Amino acid sequence: MKTFNEFGLEPKVLQAITELGYEESTPIQEATIPLAMEGRDLIGQAQTGTGKTAAFGIPLIHKIQVKEEKIVALIMCPTRELAIQVAEDIEKLGRFKGIRSLPIYGGQDIVKQIRSLKKKPQIIIGTPGRLLDHINRKTIKLEDVQTVILDEADEMLDMGFMEDIQSILKLVPATRHTMLFSATMPMNIQKLAQQFLRNPEHVSVMSKNITAPLIHQAYIEVHEKQKFEALSRLIDMEAPDLAIIFGRTKRRVDELSEALQKRGYSADGLHGDLSQNQRDAVMRKFRDGSIDVLVATDVAARGLDVSGVSHVINFDMPQDPESYVHRIGRTGRAGKEGKALTFVTPREIDHLHFIEKVTKHKIDKKPLPSMAEAIEGKQKATAERILDAVQNEKGHEFRGLAIQLLEQYDSVNLLSCALQLLTGDSKEVSVELTPEDPLRAKKRHGDIRSSGRRPSAPYSSGSSSGGSSGGRRYDRSSGSGGSSTGGSSSRPPRKEGGGWEGRDSRPGNRDYKGTNRDANKSPRSKEDFVNK
Ligand SMILES: Nc1ncnc2c1ncn2[C@@H]1O[C@H](COP(=O)(O)OP(=O)(O)OP(=O)(O)O)[C@@H](O)[C@H]1O
Numbered sequence: 001m002k003t004f005n006e007f008g009l010e011p012k013v014l015q016a017i018t019e020l021g022y023e024e025s026t027p028i029q030e031a032t033i034p035l036a037m038e039g040r041d042l043i044g045q046a047q048t049g050t051g052k053t054a055a056f057g058i059p060l061i062h063k064i065q066v067k068e069e070k071i072v073a074l075i076m077c078p079t080r081e082l083a084i085q086v087a088e089d090i091e092k093l094g095r096f097k098g099i100r101s102l103p104i105y106g107g108q109d110i111v112k113q114i115r116s117l118k119k120k121p122q123i124i125i126g127t128p129g130r131l132l133d134h135i136n137r138k139t140i141k142l143e144d145v146q147t148v149i150l151d152e153a154d155e156m157l158d159m160g161f162m163e164d165i166q167s168i169l170k171l172v173p174a175t176r177h178t179m180l181f182s183a184t185m186p187m188n189i190q191k192l193a194q195q196f197l198r199n200p201e202h203v204s205v206m207s208k209n210i211t212a213p214l215i216h217q218a219y220i221e222v223h224e225k226q227k228f229e230a231l232s233r234l235i236d237m238e239a240p241d242l243a244i245i246f247g248r249t250k251r252r253v254d255e256l257s258e259a260l261q262k263r264g265y266s267a268d269g270l271h272g273d274l275s276q277n278q279r280d281a282v283m284r285k286f287r288d289g290s291i292d293v294l295v296a297t298d299v300a301a302r303g304l305d306v307s308g309v310s311h312v313i314n315f316d317m318p319q320d321p322e323s324y325v326h327r328i329g330r331t332g333r334a335g336k337e338g339k340a341l342t343f344v345t346p347r348e349i350d351h352l353h354f355i356e357k358v359t360k361h362k363i364d365k366k367p368l369p370s371m372a373e374a375i376e377g378k379q380k381a382t383a384e385r386i387l388d389a390v391q392n393e394k395g396h397e398f399r400g401l402a403i404q405l406l407e408q409y410d411s412v413n414l415l416s417c418a419l420q421l422l423t424g425d426s427k428e429v430s431v432e433l434t435p436e437d438p439l440r441a442k443k444r445h446g447d448i449r450s451s452g453r454r455p456s457a458p459y460s461s462g463s464s465s466g467g468s469s470g471g472r473r474y475d476r477s478s479g480s481g482g483s484s485t486g487g488s489s490s491r492p493p494r495k496e497g498g499g500w501e502g503r504d505s506r507p508g509n510r511d512y513k514g515t516n517r518d519a520n521k522s523p524r525s526k527e528d529f530v531n532k
Pocket residue numbers: 021022023024025026029046047048049050051052053054182183302303304305329330333334472473474
């Protein structure tokens with residue numbers, strides 16, 4: 001992999017990259033940064049957690065002139081949380097250069113946004129609905145925009161944002177530079193690409209599998225009624241650092257997070273019916289570790305990057321393979337390993353096989369964790385907490401007392417009682433969740449991964465060669481050493497299934513995604529998507 005010095009970036013951008021701790025570029029960064037610096041339109045596809053944000057952020061920051069007092073770049077994201085996160089990433093990259101950026105999303109006070117817009121940001125990062133609002137109020141003008149980036153482009157289309165995106169892009173000069181990014185590129189992207197990109201380069205750095213390689217995937221067969229007990233045991237057994245649990249509907253998320261709290265877990269829920277303040281508060285708590293379980297609808301499936309997420313649990317199966325890929329991609333990011341566990345009811349087994357087929361990855365079956373395993377897991381977690389404290393030489397103020405106690409009592413007895421108290425009793429609160437209907441698999445042709453021409457291996461957990469400094473680096477697969485150089489050639493989208501993206505875009509097939517993405521809403525409504 002190239003180091004960032006090799007791209008010809010200006011020093012202030014390099015300084016920001018160093019500050020972020022990036023040592024080497026990731027494959028998607030290596031492939032797209034030079035093209036983006038040339039101003040080529042492109043469609044960038046790479047697995048979840050492999051640095052697509054910096055792949056477009058770095059060349060964007062490099063290109064923008066600080067003296068500019070107009071909006072010269074627009075980044076669109078499907079959800080508010082993602083817009084906020086991408087805006088933070090862009091801010092970090094542009095810090096030394098002094099680039100001004102601003103997130104613009106629904107749910108936030110529009111007057112406050114208008115005030116911030118007066119500070120002349122050069123980059124706007126926004127969700128399509130609120131952007132259009134500002135465009136209609138003439139508080140955002142796009143006539144000077146030179147670069148447009150659509151992050152999670154396929155999701156924005158899926159959420160029904162096509163028309164909004166079309167209206168927005170029509171206001172941007174035709175000479176602009178446009179880039180689309182996602183880990184999945186279904187066929188519907190073609191329509192957008194043909195309409196709005198000029199001779200785009202399709203850069204795909206996918207290996208055989210569309211799912212990120214460091215995610216250990218498994219499923220557990222459970223009956224709907226057993227799910228909650230299974231979840232409690234799983235959390236006890238696995239003792240995740242941070243976990244995201246996906247539920248199918250907002251009601252499900254509410255019930256589940258409440259039930260977990262009752263049982264004594266530090267959990268909270270995220271979905272689109274919460275106020276923006278509540279959404280912000282939950283994300284803040286999850287990012288700073290004051291809660292360790294985030295229960296969410298698919299609103300959290302795309303793009304969110306929270307370090308320390310060791311587990312993703314699909315309490316309810318995702319509606320489609322794309323959602324599966326993105327949900328589980330909240331773990332196993334930036335070269336770290338992660339676990340993804342999916343609950344499958346007996347009637348959903350076909351749906352699981354379908355996901356396996358599309359993602360070209362076999363998902364192993366795991367048995368339901370037993371009570372004994374759950375208890376053992378909890379005990380182990382307590383022991384680890386103690387050992388961690390020992391290693392960090394904590395507990396000084398208890399030493400005197402410890403010596404005294406050890407003189408009077410049996411040491412094993414003392415420690416086992418301390419362990420018991422630290423572990424706590426599980427609160428046996430009985431929990432009733434409203435049952436969800438099982439998902440049914442529908443057939444669809446093709447797959448969601450590109451037949452990408454760059455067989456570059458993403459990352460491996462294996463040891464990397466050399467460079468043992470403390471920075472953040474990506475390990476490359478040891479596979480066929482050094483074979484993945486070379487650029488990507490341009491290729492127009494192919495229509496037939498299994499080709500460019502292979503997802504059949506016939507209306508009939510879209511049903512597949514469909515029914516009750518959220519049970520309370522019609523599947524295609526824009527609200528639904530903004531409000532997952
Ligand atoms: N070159 C690099 N070296 C080390 N870490 C990096 C590098 N580039 C990005 N990262 C880190 O990797 C993580 C994932 O990056 P990012 O969120 O951009 O992934 P993504 O490809 O957009 O994933 P998703 O498909 O889920 O949106 C972030 O924490 C980011 O800071």
